Amino acid sequence: xxxxxxxxxxxxxxxxxxxxxxxxxxxxxxxxxxxxxxxxxxxxxxxxxxxxxxxxxxxxxxxxxxxxxxxxxxxxxxxxxxxxxxxxxxxxxxxxxxxxxxxxxxxxxxxxxxxxxxxxxxxxxxxxxxxxxxxxxxxxxxxxxxxxxxxxxxxxxxxxxxxxxxxxxxxxxxxxxxxxxxxxxxxxxxxxxxxxxxxxxxxxxxxxxxxxxxxxxxxxxxxxxxxxxxxxxxxxxxxxxxxxxxxxxxxxxxxxxxxxxxxxxxxxxxxxxxxxxxxxxxxxxxxxxxxxxxxxxxxxxxxxxxxxxxxxxxxxxxxxxxxxxxxxxxxxxxxxxxxxxxxxxxxxxxxxxxxxxxxxxxxxxxxxxxxxxxxxxxxxxxxxxxxxxxxxxxxxxxxxxxxxxxxxxxxxxxxxxxxxxxxxxxxxxxxxxxxxxxxxxxxxxxxxxxxxxxxx
Amino acid sequence: xxxxxxxxxxxxxxxxxxxxxxxxxxxxxxxxxxxxxxxxxxxxxxxxxxxxxxxxxxxxxxxxxxxxxxxxxxxxxxxxxxxxxxxxxxxxxxxxxxxxxxxxxxxxxxxxxxxxxxxxxxxxxxxxxxxxxxxxxxxxxxxxxxxxxxxxxxxxxxxxxxxxxxxxxxxxxxxxxxxxxxxxxxxxxxxxxxxxxxxxxxxxxxxxxxxxxxxxxxxxxxxxxxxxxxxxxxxxxxxxxxxxxxxxxxxxxxxxxxxxxxxxxxxxxxxxxxxxxxxxxxxxxxxxxxxxxxxxxxxxxxxxxxxxxxxxxxxxxxxxxxxxxxxxxxxxxxxxxxxxxxxxxxxxxxxxxxxxxxxxxxxxxxxx
Amino acid sequence: xxxxxxxxxxxxxxxxxxxxxxxxxxxxxxxxxxxxxxxxxxxxxxxxxxxxxxxxxxxxxxxxxxxxxxxxxxxxxxxxxxxxxxxxxxxxxxxxxxxxxxxxxxxxxxxxxxxxxxxxxxxxxxxxxxxxxxxxxxxxxxxxxxxxxxxxxxxxxxxxxxxxxxxxxxxx
Numbered sequence: 001x002x003x004x005x006x007x008x009x010x011x012x013x014x015x016x017x018x019x020x021x022x023x024x025x026x027x028x029x030x031x032x033x034x035x036x037x038x039x040x041x042x043x044x045x046x047x048x049x050x051x052x053x054x055x056x057x058x059x060x061x062x063x064x065x066x067x068x069x070x071x072x073x074x075x076x077x078x079x080x081x082x083x084x085x086x087x088x089x090x091x092x093x094x095x096x097x098x099x100x101x102x103x104x105x106x107x108x109x110x111x112x113x114x115x116x117x118x119x120x121x122x123x124x125x126x127x128x129x130x131x132x133x134x135x136x137x138x139x140x141x142x143x144x145x146x147x148x149x150x151x152x153x154x155x156x157x158x159x160x161x162x163x164x165x166x167x168x169x170x171x172x173x174x175x176x177x178x179x180x181x182x183x184x185x186x187x188x189x190x191x192x193x194x195x196x197x198x199x200x201x202x203x204x205x206x207x208x209x210x211x212x213x214x215x216x217x218x219x220x221x222x223x224x225x226x227x228x229x230x231x232x233x234x235x236x237x238x239x240x241x242x243x244x245x246x247x248x249x250x251x252x253x254x255x256x257x258x259x260x261x262x263x264x265x266x267x268x269x270x271x272x273x274x275x276x277x278x279x280x281x282x283x284x285x286x287x288x289x290x291x292x293x294x295x296x297x298x299x300x301x302x303x304x305x306x307x308x309x310x311x312x313x314x315x316x317x318x319x320x321x322x323x324x325x326x327x328x329x330x331x332x333x334x335x336x337x338x339x340x341x342x343x344x345x346x347x348x349x350x351x352x353x354x355x356x357x358x359x360x361x362x363x364x365x366x367x368x369x370x371x372x373x374x375x376x377x378x379x380x381x382x383x384x385x386x387x388x389x390x391x392x393x394x395x396x397x398x399x400x401x402x403x404x405x406x407x408x409x410x411x412x413x414x415x416x417x418x419x420x421x422x423x424x425x426x427x428x429x430x431x432x433x434x435x436x437x438x439x440x441x442x443x444x445x446x447x448x449x450x451x452x453x454x455x456x
Numbered sequence: 457x458x459x460x461x462x463x464x465x466x467x468x469x470x471x472x473x474x475x476x477x478x479x480x481x482x483x484x485x486x487x488x489x490x491x492x493x494x495x496x497x498x499x500x501x502x503x504x505x506x507x508x509x510x511x512x513x514x515x516x517x518x519x520x521x522x523x524x525x526x527x528x529x530x531x532x533x534x535x536x537x538x539x540x541x542x543x544x545x546x547x548x549x550x551x552x553x554x555x556x557x558x559x560x561x562x563x564x565x566x567x568x569x570x571x572x573x574x575x576x577x578x579x580x581x582x583x584x585x586x587x588x589x590x591x592x593x594x595x596x597x598x599x600x601x602x603x604x605x606x607x608x609x610x611x612x613x614x615x616x617x618x619x620x621x622x623x624x625x626x627x628x629x630x631x632x633x634x635x636x637x638x639x640x641x642x643x644x645x646x647x648x649x650x651x652x653x654x655x656x657x658x659x660x661x662x663x664x665x666x667x668x669x670x671x672x673x674x675x676x677x678x679x680x681x682x683x684x685x686x687x688x689x690x691x692x693x694x695x696x697x698x699x700x701x702x703x704x705x706x707x708x709x710x711x712x713x714x715x716x717x718x719x720x721x722x723x724x725x726x727x728x729x730x731x732x733x734x735x736x737x738x739x740x741x742x743x744x745x746x747x748x749x750x751x752x753x754x755x756x757x758x759x760x761x762x763x764x765x766x767x768x769x770x771x772x773x774x775x776x777x778x779x780x781x782x783x784x785x786x787x788x789x790x791x792x793x794x795x796x797x798x799x800x801x802x803x804x805x806x807x808x809x810x811x812x813x814x815x816x817x818x819x820x821x822x823x824x
Numbered sequence: 825x826x827x828x829x830x831x832x833x834x835x836x837x838x839x840x841x842x843x844x845x846x847x848x849x850x851x852x853x854x855x856x857x858x859x860x861x862x863x864x865x866x867x868x869x870x871x872x873x874x875x876x877x878x879x880x881x882x883x884x885x886x887x888x889x890x891x892x893x894x895x896x897x898x899x900x901x902x903x904x905x906x907x908x909x910x911x912x913x914x915x916x917x918x919x920x921x922x923x924x925x926x927x928x929x930x931x932x933x934x935x936x937x938x939x940x941x942x943x944x945x946x947x948x949x950x951x952x953x954x955x956x957x958x959x960x961x962x963x964x965x966x967x968x969x970x971x972x973x974x975x976x977x978x979x980x981x982x983x984x985x986x987x988x989x990x991x992x993x994x995x996x
Binding site: 502503504505670674677678679681682685686687688689690713714715719720721722723725727728729730731732733734735 | 863865867868918921922923924948949950952953954955956958959960961962963964965966983984985986988989990991992993994
């Protein structure tokens, strides 16, 4: 019997419907303590002092940890990809978003842990905050970081991700019309039904077992090991079963802090975020600000695109530089545009850091590109589906970074959706395939960008 | 005042695997002495179904029944490295890792089977857990017998490991150009939605969503549907409902509970139609490409367009709430043009542009 | 205080403060783990159990308010090793992805069916509309509940094709 292609039930279907699946919060270890974090009440402030002594003196409180307990407090999750760390595990000199962890406690029960966090005395000096990415570049803008309001380390030293392809000036010169628009999708919360959670158990031999809801066990293990300066064999991650992620459980937001509490208390510790923490303190999908100007001919060819993207990263970089690069690579959507000038900035603001979420970097540009195409069609008085078919990626067309598409199917998916939705296509669009362009489908402006898909 | 209907279409593309590659997944497989198959992979099943898809790939690569395969993705002591469940990489990259491991195990089964049957391994195949001579189906031996012989006679653990890794694509910092494809494959999709807009309240209801997805090949069509349907409703949330910062860019009045943050519910569900296009990828396991992440990308622009087609206003700040629809309708009624034309430049959304919000000394702007 | 509840047919004595949520008692005192702490504020439905046959959010119910009540959870839907028709429908219609919301949905849907609920999607959505699932988009949950309401029988070696799905190849 063939398994591939068959409508087989889930591997874990029986467990899921019969209460058999064990999520992290279902792990039962006797003597487990509850963790709670003390979080910043301010969008932006200087920390004048932190006094944990009253919390430490409480009966039933077994550990209080702050930045002082972390070997490497600032670790960038994608340092290996050339993105330097900028986010402390615990705030040290400043808090840069409301909800940022300042300290954490482990206590006999949840209620006591909450009281212990309230007993920690922190003195703040409030600072002005930056919230609108459009004001980040102003001379008098509040400064989120001492180095500025946008990420300066693309390829080591560039302060933006850029794409340059073809001859953008010529495209805008030759255009009959230039259509400009602004697109701003919102931040949204991942909402896994299982909130961020982990449980850490010290073992007699000195290892720590981390029960984690992470989407990436080895990645999260690497994050903990880097903060603690530990070899990987001191840790064992147990996971693989997660109550929804959608990108939000790549952050490894609980594992290191819970491990620090387990180290200090010599006890198993569980940290399960409340739904309110999940909504207000966990990372979100980023809000994006995108401006597009397309150079268009009156018969519907898109000759060139200028685009500015401001990615509202929140207070720290996390995965944002990666997301903006991916965004740049896909900023023409399902179409080929031969002349490009793209500038993308990772802009810091005093809000919760944003992170990966389903469609990272591309969901934003899909919204911008597709809405913009409709406006182009409206501006020049052309059918929007015909405009799409005309500019659809075909074999031999190249992507914004110059790679020929090898198995494009913009053409068949538009044909299929037109059938499904009852949209009439022209005879030309009806019979079009993804084959290499020729004849009326290959205008002069597309010749120079063509590549050979056989090369890849 | 009335309700108006409109239709919008959008087409999208989405890459498989981490941008610029360099993101390995590994797996190793061992046979128990009765031929049953233990797969140790690091891919986390966050609900998308990687355990199911990976076991389907292993079963068919080996030629054994599906219920012979046990997936262990439980811990970092025994499971092999996986970069993680993100970047729509589980089926393609994780799937290729288990496929490569299974191919090594299959080859070793065939070699030992060939020794036992005294037939060249090239003339053997594995069907439904039995090693069979091609063209002579009576000459055969069970995979369980081969695994038993390996364990108790030859003194060997039949095992195999696989790594799926594509070279890192370096880029030119000035142009963004890369020398190799910075992804494993590209998937494509299109969506058509029908909406009903209430002119009086600004309320938008999605009535129907049709969707077409090119997923290479569907390893498990039901699970592909699950991704499409789940993504569609998240896309509806993106388009109409969800916002962490209702007064963005202000941080005020954030919703901290389900009652104050609007996630789609069962009652928001439109009629849904799914079309799965099979356009096999040369490099994917059994021709598969990714599906997971792209599934919420096409709906928001299709919804925005459908609203335009219903009531003639563009709302390009998501989500498209009743308040935004009403404000746009008011502006239209007041005769405020939706775009401004200067020479051959037609500018929409001037009020949203960075140029309308920054001071004269700003060091970054957008000028055409 | 000490009080008595019946959980899945078994009488249990609990020592707890009267305002302790039933969810906490079930999970932390009795090791009944199918109700999940999804929001602990009544907003998501992952903790739904049946109290004397009615679906209730166990996170909002003080234990004192259910003294003497008959509580049912997923653990009690079928004898060990067996599944209720609704559970079978959930498998056959692929209604669970990550599975975290599944228990709450199953209990609310069980009550809906026991009260004679029909296979009408609008009626089902009214009954289950307060439950959040982030994975499935609810489509296959509706399919499963409506199949169970019709009394369909289920082949658990396969899953049902989506009602409005077509599979087709591309000519390049």
